[in-house]
Amino acid sequence: MKRPTVIDLFSGCGGMSLGLEASGFDVAVAVEFDAIHALIHHLNFPYTHTICQDINHLNTDYLKGILQAKGIDEVDLIAGGPPCQGFSLMGKRQLDDPRNSLVFQYVRVIRDLQPKYFVFENVPGIAVGSHKQFLEELINEFESLGYHIAKPIKILDASLFGAPQKRKRLILMGSRHDMQPVNYPLETKEYNDVENTINDLSNIPAFIGKNESIDANKLDYSGFRRNFALKPQGIYGLCHDRQRDNLVYNHVGSNHTEKSKQRFQNTPQGEVEKTSRFLKLSPTGLCNTLRAGTARDKGAYTAARPIHYNQPRCITVREAGRLHTFPDWFLFHETIWHGFREIGNAVIPMLAKGIGDEIIKVLEVDINQLEVRKLEKIDLEFMAYNMDKASNYWNVSNDIIPKRKRLEMNVL
Structure with missing residues (x-):
């Protein structure tokens, strides 16, 4: 049909x-x-x-x-x-x-x-x-x-x-x-809580400054997480089949200072860390609303991201994707700012x-x-394109989204 x-x-x-x-x-x-x-x-x-x-x-x-x-x-x-x-x-x-x-x-x-x-x-x-x-x-x-x-x-x-x-x-x-x-x-x-959504990613260290892949065999696609498997199933059973080589991307996180990690560690689950004002997730609770942050014309600020419930760090882009119910075959831009904006706006x-x-x-x-098709394989390099390369790909101006206006400083 x-x-x-x-x-x-x-x-x-x-x-x-x-x-x-x-x-x-x-x-x-x-x-x-x-x-x-x-x-x-x-x-x-x-x-x-x-x-x-x-x-x-x-x-x-x-x-x-x-x-x-x-x-x-x-x-x-x-x-x-x-x-x-x-x-x-x-x-x-x-x-x-x-x-x-x-x-x-x-x-x-x-x-x-x-x-x-x-x-x-x-x-x-x-x-x-x-x-x-x-x-x-x-x-x-x-x-x-x-x-x-x-x-x-x-x-x-x-x-x-x-x-x-x-x-x-x-x-x-x-x-x-x-x-x-x-x-x-x-x-x-x-009701699906935070822990049942991202627990299998918890013990895999977040990639800092690089978008490496995770072998999907290291992840547990049971229970609610069945929906996130690389082979579309569960709520995504009618989705077309994307070819992903059994690899999961975007487990990318921030490079926190030791002082920040200590503050994150000391914050009780379900409470707000006092300095950053970031919420530390509760494993049995819901994630707070993930927001996009500002566009580049407003300074390109990343929105506040929640702290992981048992790791002294903010959640990764992939964990945010799961908490937004994106499956692991769905790809985001490799940078944290673009990745979180894509999720927060979705x-x-x-x-x-x-x-x-x-x-x-x-x-x-x-x-x-209904027919479920196997889709053509596509270049994963698109995850790494900056605005210039992406604009060139579409043959549009790089200024379609205005750049941030900076005030000129008079040097005395």
Whole structure:
């Protein structure tokens, strides 16, 4: 049976793409304007047509041409989470605020392509206080395009869907007027703690300054960790087969000072270390929300990362990936800053799968009839590309994301 198709806008490294593929979708097109993140998406989804472009300049006729070349007459789903940052003064239309242009562009793509369904995800904050006006405008805009919005609007907590991380996202689910309406997924209440997620990585020293590999035979893919195995299984059983040579990458960590290690060691599990303000994870608890940190125009700061529950160090990129429910075959950029930004910006795939499963149901897809393909092997060197090399690969300007502005100092 042919898989239903999805376009992932603002795709990042591919958290939403992964969850939807796990539901049975094929990711036909992904759009991401950060050249490195787009390359990492391409690395993990080599069958997808990844576009590295600012959505403000994305021509929907170009998108239609890509779909037609793939033999796709109609898009089943468009998903994405555009940043919304600006809120106008009272009485003004907030959707017209230039700082919300990315949300407007998301609406434009929905309007032009008329997918059967769409998923819009964002921060919970747009549902409270003065931001409510913006959310109401957005819903009205979708309804004027002929979409039924599942109501009441819900904020979903990934930890209530089995993810070992406390992370909430506002989700809008839209159904085209001629399609069966889609409902929000029901919470599974499955509880998976930190230790059961990353325990097998604990005794493997973190790689410092290098992205070496781990023989997967040294890892324990039992219980909940079955989902992270190199051969897609468990919740990822419908994912296409990536070729990874039985090696696991991205167990990359920071080079802490001895003084920091001692402070980490002395901090009780589940409490905040007083100097760094980092949380030390509890083995039987959930991970706190993993955040992305700032882009390079804001100084390229890494967000606070939790301390490992029994090692005197912050968690590695691979451990963060697991706590975000990415399987071990999913690859991130080899640098800590890029890797953690990719994870912190991503939708938790396990939650995305829960959402995707509901759309698969109303599309009446028999998942037992879906093809699982073995994908072409792809160059792992993409994990190491810097912004210049990544920009050259996509033939885009290195300045698509502004560099940090530094003040000139007068020398007396």
